[in-house]
């Protein structure tokens with residue numbers, strides 16, 4: 001199939017082919033993201049109005065919208081300018097008034113001649129002791145009353161698009177929707193009692209009551225499923241394409257892993273063991289691994305990463321781990337080197353700082369295979385970096401990697417297995433949408449011996465008290481992070497804030513005890529400041545959010561965050577995760593600038609209530625929505641018209657399983673159902689998937 005299937009042509013035609021839509025209206029529709037009849041199909045009524053005929057308005061619980069047949073009795077043109085025009089009418093049992101402001105008398109006389117019968121529908125309320133309907137929504141001839149649906153759908157509208165125009169256009173679009181073959185698993189459709197696609201469309205556009213508007217109504221669920229299924233099909237196709245690999249399984253011998261385990265001062269948690277097993281199994285298969293390791297801060301992802309890297313080495317190849325910052329890359333090297341040494345494995349670091357001869361020497365050693373494990377920043381994926389036999393690429397702390405970026409990265413080590421590690425727990429609904437192309441391992445257990453961090457909210461007005469307490473704590477040998485506020489987007493002002501705080505703390509606590517790191521600092525000074533803190537020479541580290549990810553100093557037991565309300569929940573959770581790593585009781589002080597906004601307070605309270613990263617992530621999602629949690633631009637997060645990414649998690653899981661199964665059973669989408677699925681991909685504008693199926 002090289003182009004859009006012909007059955008879809010009518011609904012991909014221009015909007016102006018619909019009755020009542022001219023050039024101007026078509027333009028206005030764009031404000032609703034509607035460019036073709038197809039888009040109208042997936043724009044469903046947001047609410048509805050009960051327009052059932054009633055014999056009389058008498059006895060109705062006013063105010064309410066009512067539809068009645070009336071006799072027109074008398075006109076009362078306004079007695080003064082600005083007064084309304086009134087028309088007396090009566091239904092079977094009582095009289096009431098129709099009220100019009102700024103009405104044209106001749107028009108009203110034509111619409112409502114005295115002595116005739118009309119059906120009127122609109123909101124009725126009591127005013128000055130008389131029931132009134134101000135500006136009826138509908139005025140119809142008695143013989144036209146069949147045209148008014150008992151439940152009138154109300155669509156989302158925009159300036160210049162009236163409900164009438166919208167309803168008519170939507171109805172015309174539905175009328176041209178083709179019948180399409182079933183793409184969903186027939187067993188699933190039967191089990192869920194979903195209508196076929198076409199019937200679902202018709203029903204979703206013709207709700208018979210509020211129950212039909214609920215996301216759980218069968219027609220709507222079905223249409224939401226189709227959207228999710230199309231997205232998951234794309235992800236499943238990406239996954240299939242990426243998993244293709246010319247047999248290069250990396251089979252672990254366990255030899256090096258055993259040596260490292262012996263050198264470790266602790267035992268891996270059950271979750272770590274399970275993750276290592278899942279990764280080893282993937283690496284041993286002839287399919288290419290594409291796995292996400294999700295673990296809360298401090299859950300011990302680094303050890304899992306090392307074990308995976310050792311699988312690559314045991315199999316005779318190399319592994320690389322990329323960290324987002326220089327500091328983290330160095331820290332990884334520091335942590336991993338002793339362990340690698342104990343197993344006789346050669347580990348090196350490569351960052352943007354490597355230059356000239358030294359860099360060349362490293363690259364040569366890497367190309368010869370003399371370096372077995374490389375850690376570094378994105379410098380490890382520069383064009384001139386070649387590996388002797390790269391088996392595994394690990395990306396640490398990159399929860400903002402989108403599908404497209406991951407694909408670009410995969411192109412580097414063509415046969416390498418890929419492991420992405422994220423420190424921010426992602427709610428299941430989002431990980432399904434964003435990482436549906438990957439397999440997922442979860443570290444849902446923290447290493448033993450951690451004491452909970454006690455978290456408190458403190459007003460900035462109490463800064464002096466906080467500093468005094470800090471002084472006592474430092475005297476007891478404790479170490480603290482002091483995170484400076486994000487003043488605004490500019491790094492310069494963050495910097496000023498950090499420098500000022502540094503000076504003030506140095507004045508209060510003494511020379512040589514306080515360190516400072518921020519993004520602008522020359523790298524060598526940054527390293528020196530970090531190293532001094534790690535070694536315990538400095539007791540307080542003033543920092544901008546550069547310490548957010550990964551940094552591990554077990555002796556640090558105090559975290560002060562200034563202007564905590566200006567940080568996001570996930571970020572605060574990350575920052576707090578820097579403490580509570582040793583046996584020492586840890587404290588996190590969230591300093592805020594009063595007055596707190598409602599949502600600011602809520603965020604800080606959630607943090608005080610729980611340390612469970614998954615729960616925090618769910619709350620974050622509920623408060624901010626998916627786009628903000630992941631950052632829509634980078635995330636490549638799909639935008640659905642009907643499906644609710646945040647709430648329809650179970651439906652998404654169904655779609656994922658269904659999509660993976662279909663691609664496994666029918667990789668070329670060649671069967672009848674496969675063909676139907678192709679049509680769905682076109683219908684849902686899944687360009688990426690369409691390109692993949694047309695090349696392979």
Ligand code: ADP
Nearest residue numbers: 266267268269297298299300301302303447552
């Ligand atoms: P993260 O998942 O945040 O990257 P790390 O890998 O940095 O976590 O581990 C956090 C700390 O926990 C480190 O000091 C590490 O040595 C320690 N650690 C990791 N696994 C275990 C374990 N099974 N038992 C005890 N401590 C562990």
Ligand code: MG
Nearest residue numbers: 301302423550
């Ligand atoms: Mg880490």
